Amino acid sequence: MNSALRHFTKFESKELGSKLIESALSYKADPRKDISKGTGKRIGCIFLNPSLRTRVSTQLAAQNLGMEPIVLNMDKEGWALEMKEGAIMNKGTVEHIKDAAGVLGSYFDILAIRAFPTLTNREEDINDFAFGQFVKYSGKPVISLESAIRHPLQSLADQITIQENLKNIKKPKVVLTWAPHIKAIPHAVANSFAEWTLGMGHDLTITHPEGYELDPMFTQGAKIEHDQSRALEDADFVYVKNWSSFNDYGKILSTDPKWMLTEKHLRNAPDAKVMHCLPVRRNLELSDEILDGSRSLVQRQAENRIYAAQSVISHILG
Amino acid sequence: MNSALRHFTKFESKELGSKLIESALSYKADPRKDISKGTGKRIGCIFLNPSLRTRVSTQLAAQNLGMEPIVLNMDKEGWALEMKEGAIMNKGTVEHIKDAAGVLGSYFDILAIRAFPTLTNREEDINDFAFGQFVKYSGKPVISLESAIRHPLQSLADQITIQENLKNIKKPKVVLTWAPHIKAIPHAVANSFAEWTLGMGHDLTITHPEGYELDPMFTQGAKIEHDQSRALEDADFVYVKNWSSFNDYGKILSTDPKWMLTEKHLRNAPDAKVMHCLPVRRNLELSDEILDGSRSLVQRQAENRIYAAQSVISHILG
Amino acid sequence: MNSALRHFTKFESKELGSKLIESALSYKADPRKDISKGTGKRIGCIFLNPSLRTRVSTQLAAQNLGMEPIVLNMDKEGWALEMKEGAIMNKGTVEHIKDAAGVLGSYFDILAIRAFPTLTNREEDINDFAFGQFVKYSGKPVISLESAIRHPLQSLADQITIQENLKNIKKPKVVLTWAPHIKAIPHAVANSFAEWTLGMGHDLTITHPEGYELDPMFTQGAKIEHDQSRALEDADFVYVKNWSSFNDYGKILSTDPKWMLTEKHLRNAPDAKVMHCLPVRRNLELSDEILDGSRSLVQRQAENRIYAAQSVISHILG
Structure with a gap:
């Protein structure tokens, strides 16, 4: 094999x-x-x-x-x-x-x-x-x-987790959404997640505040959508991740709490599963209600x- | 088994x-x-x-x-x-x-x-x-x-060590004596030692300066004796340990060197074995003469x- | 065996x-x-x-x-x-x-x-x-x-490495040469190298600036030569190492860059193999050209x- x-x-x-x-x-x-x-x-x-x-x-x-x-x-x-x-x-x-x-x-x-x-x-x-x-x-x-x-081992674990939770979906809608953080965070997880998700043939939408564009080398083929609410509609998998600015390299341009994912954000994505590579800053990147609820795949990702x-x-x- | x-x-x-x-x-x-x-x-x-x-x-x-x-x-x-x-x-x-x-x-x-x-x-x-x-x-x-x-693994090792050194004593007199220290030390070892020694049915006396009472949850059933000299009389096992105050929480109320255990303190306990969980501050908690002499069980406790x-x-x- | x-x-x-x-x-x-x-x-x-x-x-x-x-x-x-x-x-x-x-x-x-x-x-x-x-x-x-x-495990590895590279040389000329460094470095590697090289019966020359004499306990039997150029002539093995002063204990007396070993220093030692225990400060103790060239035994020493x-x-x- x-x-x-x-x-x-x-x-x-x-x-x-x-x-x-x-x-x-x-x-x-x-x-x-x-x-x-x-x-x-x-x-x-x-x-x-x-x-x-x-x-x-x-x-x-x-x-x-x-x-x-x-x-x-x-x-x-x-x-x-x-x-x-x-x-x-x-x-x-x-x-x-x-x-x-x-x-x-x-x-x-x-x-x-x-x-x-x-x-x-x-x-x-x-x-x-x-x-x-x-x-x-x-x-x-x-x-x-x-x-x-x-961070390819993380991305492989992420794809394993998506595979396990695909059910009968042929081409899942995957959304990578930027989240607030108080420290300047590397781009590696976001880059790799985009690279692998696109490479495996899934439909990828990336949403983030303006100025947070990732290196196009990794995101070519993805939809870029600055309206988070529109991006999340009908999502099957939502990957939450902070990263610092790539263009204004390594800078924190926003910590806008509206970007923190909560249940309210997913009202138009009733079946969405939520992913994060951990460690996660609770109630800053992601709300407790999501992490402790049935949407969360984060423990599964870690095990994988x-x-x-x-x-x-x-x-x-x- | x-x-x-x-x-x-x-x-x-x-x-x-x-x-x-x-x-x-x-x-x-x-x-x-x-x-x-x-x-x-x-x-x-x-x-x-x-x-x-x-x-x-x-x-x-x-x-x-x-x-x-x-x-x-x-x-x-x-x-x-x-x-x-x-x-x-x-x-x-x-x-x-x-x-x-x-x-x-x-x-x-x-x-x-x-x-x-x-x-x-x-x-x-x-x-x-x-x-x-x-x-x-x-x-x-x-x-x-x-x-x-x-600190239950320490206490289990302590009870194993007492068991190995019991000879024919049916109900050994065990004394837990407070010792001076320069840092604020947790209560865990003292609490657990009391809990296990009482639980195993031994006779326990605890001696310490006033103000150093441990949480009664762990010491119920033990004799509390503020006169160290009286407490040590005829002891079979003497457990030396510092802890900070429980009532005046985490404070150091005394560093009185008279409480450091020496051979002189054991003149009325000729057969007493001395125990300590290590690390021990030599010549602050316990004298070299005891630690290096035949009463000491400290290496045995560590091995156990x-x-x-x-x-x-x-x-x-x- | x-x-x-x-x-x-x-x-x-x-x-x-x-x-x-x-x-x-x-x-x-x-x-x-x-x-x-x-x-x-x-x-x-x-x-x-x-x-x-x-x-x-x-x-x-x-x-x-x-x-x-x-x-x-x-x-x-x-x-x-x-x-x-x-x-x-x-x-x-x-x-x-x-x-x-x-x-x-x-x-x-x-x-x-x-x-x-x-x-x-x-x-x-x-x-x-x-x-x-x-x-x-x-x-x-x-x-x-x-x-x-x-540092006897290092010295044993060094002797294994010399043995592997002896070819037909009966009594190799081994030179231990001091090298510049910016920190005060222990004498252990130099001492042990001298002790083992002499003990194994090789011909040892030690060269260093004045004031850098090692403890004679380790160097008795070696030639001490303050002229590095003369010391290196016809060397079979050159061991490069910094150490701090032994007499003016622990002091740095020289950081003279002329003592850094380069190819030029070996013009009269065409077959010399060069050794170092690692970690090496490149271009301070030893030049890149030597470390990356065919004379270098440093990776072999580490493996041994x-x-x-x-x-x-x-x-x-x-």
Whole structure:
């Protein structure tokens, strides 16, 4: 069932997406069915930024395949990595990505890495610079645990969750709606969700205040609708997410509470299921009534993170 | 031998206590005798506060049962959890306990959690609010790794240690003596020690300076004696512990060095064994001469933490 | 092949050194050949200071022997240990090394510990005080993961790497050359490299600016040459390393960029291989051209850390 996969960093094709979803659902039904597949293989999970769900779900996925995951939290203070080529390292960085990635590549069979954007240097972020340096120098298969611009394991889990809740809908109406937040949040989850939803052939509408346009590289093919109420009409799935401005890079342009999704917002979408990648700021991004009600798929999405990761690792093991 | 247990958060009954002690001693004699019992089962150990003994002993206990423990250190800065119902999360907390506990419940078969008291909000602490929220929302068996008001794994290890050192004493005289400290310390260890010692049918005397009365919920049935010297007479086991004031909540009312236990204090208790849960502040709570002498059971208590945890996990596995 | 070893803290003899190298190379050829040797045995890896290579390579080595490694990061803020005998613990330290080491000794079969020097108290550092206290009170075999004055696992990996690259050279010329750095760096790697290189019978030249003499305890038998250019002539292996002053203890006396090794420095050593323990400050200690060129053995050294640790643990298991 599993064809070989080198890296897992972004949406590749509907065919591969479908295979990964199918394989994930089979692992969900029987998590330990391939318990010997990864015997003696090592996966190193490197976090340049903190993580809860991603870390634990990836560890569990690896253990379900009989692998020995090792987690490394290398946050910016503890082990600051130099990313720039040719840097004279007489400042705060203690090791160059070339050397660190090379060593980790010699220690593990698969590497998984989280590298958030700067949200200040747009050029660097768009090019997914830190993540790319890691891929370039590690010499081993790399799984993205969220890069500057994508979070493909989250998106795969999201598509698994949509698949599980499709019933008989042929082409579901999926709405990605911006939500207020008090901090400047990366674009990765929103970008990837658009990329995967469009790639899997669903109907995608994106709604947000003006000035919050995402990078068109990810949203081409989606309807952009600034009227949230119109966008939500007859939605089958509503994905709630904050992101900071892309054009006015990394800025917070609005915290308008009218954009927080509540039951009232869904009066014209009676069957809509609501999704969020977590962590969610309750009563700021999303109301308690929705999160605690029957529309919510957020716990399901989180649980599916295990099987998304397991499916990806299994494909890379080949 | 093991009857099923749902949560492990407090003393339940002398019958269950005896079973847990008996099972712990059998694991101490042969730690890996049930090495296949937990195959494929996961335990997540969540620390909202730092830990050394509790963390390692629980990991080892789980490994002795063939389980794969995963440790999560979620201290207040790294991943601040919101505990209040209905909170509008527009401040420092990044995730609600409802959501985090639900996700962790879907990732693990058993959860173990440490949640210290605030020592400022007495009402919240008495109700064991944070810990209770976790139990409420996780949907899985929960083991307390020390809550705001109890530390039952420590107390079980303490009772195992008393049992091992009882010789032929039918009803040992156990003394819990307050000791000086420079920081405001929670009541959990003292509360639980009283609860378990009384519950197991031992004779308990508690001695402390005036103003240091513990919550009567835990001490009913114990003798309270403000004269430390009289309290210690003919003691079989002396448990040394600091705690902050309960009535003048979380305050330090005394650091009187006369309360530090030394050999001189035990001149009328020649056979007394001395206990402490560790970490201990040497020559502040307890003198070197006692800790390094033959009365001390502190290393034994720490070692018994492994088998206390193993016994509890084994009972929960059923 | 493996004779029993109690502690691994320093160079013992050429005979043992040769055995450890031979065993390491056999593990490199077949890492999991002794996968059952450590079943049910535990190794605790305690870091009083941060680590990347040492931590991961030791975990992998233990896993290759079927052991369950547990890592404890006890940095100075999180769990400050008191090291002094007889201390009255009414300040910042929360637990005495006596108690902590004793507990860890009861939890693990083998302990591995990292304890850096103060670089301010020379007397304490020379006596390897913190590390020694740990060995004294743990009651179990102890592996040094770098102490105040030695880093023997690094040195073993270095000797393995030299052995792999010896070709037909009988007595290689090995040069240890000081390099500039912006921080005050411990002497442990330089000391141990000298100790092992001399112990294994190689020809060692040490070159550094005046004032950077290492402790003669480690360098007796080496040539000391202040003219770097002369020292490097016809070198077979050049080990680049910064260290702070030993005589003017812990001070930085020079950051002279002329001491940074470049290709130009090696014009009279055409076949020289270049070594560094990593992390390396690129273009401060060593130039990119060398690190990225064919002379560099640094990635090989890092990889050999796994097999150095595996060889040592295997010898201790006996």
